[in-house]
Amino acid sequence: MTLLEINNINAYYIHNTQKTRAVENVSLSVEDNEIIGIAGESGCGKSTLVKTIYGAIEPPLYLENGSVIYNFKNLNSNANITTDNIPLFWWKKISYIPQASMNVLNPVRKIKKFFENLWTAHKQDLSFKNYQKLLSTHLEHLGLPLNILEYYPHQLSGGMKQRVIIGAASLFHPDLIIADEPTSALDVGVQLDVLRLLLKIQKESENTIIVVAHDMSVMANFCTKIAIMYAGNIVEIGKTQDIFKHSLHPYTKLLIDSLPKIGDKRGLRGIPGSPPDLTSPPSGCRFHPRCPYSFELCKKVTPKMNEISSGHQISCHLIDRGERNERK
Numbered sequence: 001m002t003l004l005e006i007n008n009i010n011a012y013y014i015h016n017t018q019k020t021r022a023v024e025n026v027s028l029s030v031e032d033n034e035i036i037g038i039a040g041e042s043g044c045g046k047s048t049l050v051k052t053i054y055g056a057i058e059p060p061l062y063l064e065n066g067s068v069i070y071n072f073k074n075l076n077s078n079a080n081i082t083t084d085n086i087p088l089f090w091w092k093k094i095s096y097i098p099q100a101s102m103n104v105l106n107p108v109r110k111i112k113k114f115f116e117n118l119w120t121a122h123k124q125d126l127s128f129k130n131y132q133k134l135l136s137t138h139l140e141h142l143g144l145p146l147n148i149l150e151y152y153p154h155q156l157s158g159g160m161k162q163r164v165i166i167g168a169a170s171l172f173h174p175d176l177i178i179a180d181e182p183t184s185a186l187d188v189g190v191q192l193d194v195l196r197l198l199l200k201i202q203k204e205s206e207n208t209i210i211v212v213a214h215d216m217s218v219m220a221n222f223c224t225k226i227a228i229m230y231a232g233n234i235v236e237i238g239k240t241q242d243i244f245k246h247s248l249h250p251y252t253k254l255l256i257d258s259l260p261k262i263g264d265k266r267g268l269r270g271i272p273g274s275p276p277d278l279t280s281p282p283s284g285c286r287f288h289p290r291c292p293y294s295f296e297l298c299k300k301v302t303p304k305m306n307e308i309s310s311g312h313q314i315s316c317h318l319i320d321r322g323e324r325n326e327r328k
């Protein structure tokens with residue numbers, strides 16, 4: 001079943017009269033029971049896209065056009081959910097683990113206060129007693145010691161704080177959890193624990209996770225489907241193995257090639273050049289100034305999305321020309 005239909009979204013930041021075109025012409029279907037990764041370099045619009053999906057749209061961010069259709073389970077089919085009224089469903093049907101989420105915890109309040117506030121704001125159809133029961137069962141199930149409730153945030157490690165936020169995000173078993181760079185501020189060993197925790201939650205609830213990361217190795221190990229973003233656009237979408245084994249987009253290939261490989265003495269190779277300024281993005285294909293395969297048409301015409309095999313879509317003029325630019 002399709003959980004989200006994202007249709008042609010344009011999301012902009014407006015400062016004074018300057019418009020930063022952070023997300024443009026993005027369409028995406030998100031299915032039930034999948035882990036979809038959104039990857040790309042810093043500043044390519046990943047966080048803006050997920051904020052828009054979550055409905056956290058506040059100035060200077062504006063949704064200029066486009067829509068998101070939410071098909072949550074067990075809701076009246078007449079429920080017309082839009083990005084405007086989606087806050088009514090926060091935590092219960094859709095949760096969001098923001099970038100640097102540990103900072104969400106108020107430093108002068110114990111963790112138990114954080115969970116009490118969650119109940120006050122969102123789940124009063126449960127008595128407080130039943131809520132406390134649900135909370136302790138859930139935390140224990142996730143392997144979190146109950147005494148953390150008596151701690152202040154500064155008494156917990158970064159990994160433990162992240163687990164608290166993930167515990168909160170999954171407490172009411174939402175259909176969709178959005179995690180923006182959930183491992184970026186953590187040590188390598190802890191990163192794996194956090195990813196495993198998210199996987200456990202997803203497997204047991206059979207819900208959907210959208211995870212944002214710039215680290216392609218996180219994507220490879222964690223996601224069932226990947227969307228690659230460049231300069232505000234989605235340039236390729238496909239199943240994880242299609243992206244890693246049969247990618248045909250020059251940017252995706254460079255992103256994957258920039259990963260260090262076992263035995264590779266050259267170390268991490270960046271992608272030559274830098275992402276464009278989104279207040280005046282390049283004409284045509286936004287990747288053309290950095291693309292090794294760019295040709296005249298790329299400078300003038302924005303490439304369309306083409307489906308090259310089931311669920312594998314690419315926007316690149318090479319595909320239109322029938323050149324497959326296969327990985328060597």
Ligand code: SF4
Nearest residue numbers: 285288291298316317
């Ligand atoms: Fe490169 Fe042209 Fe394809 Fe853009 S459309 S990725 S510039 S070949």
Ligand code: MG
Nearest residue numbers: 043046047099
């Ligand atoms: Mg970000």
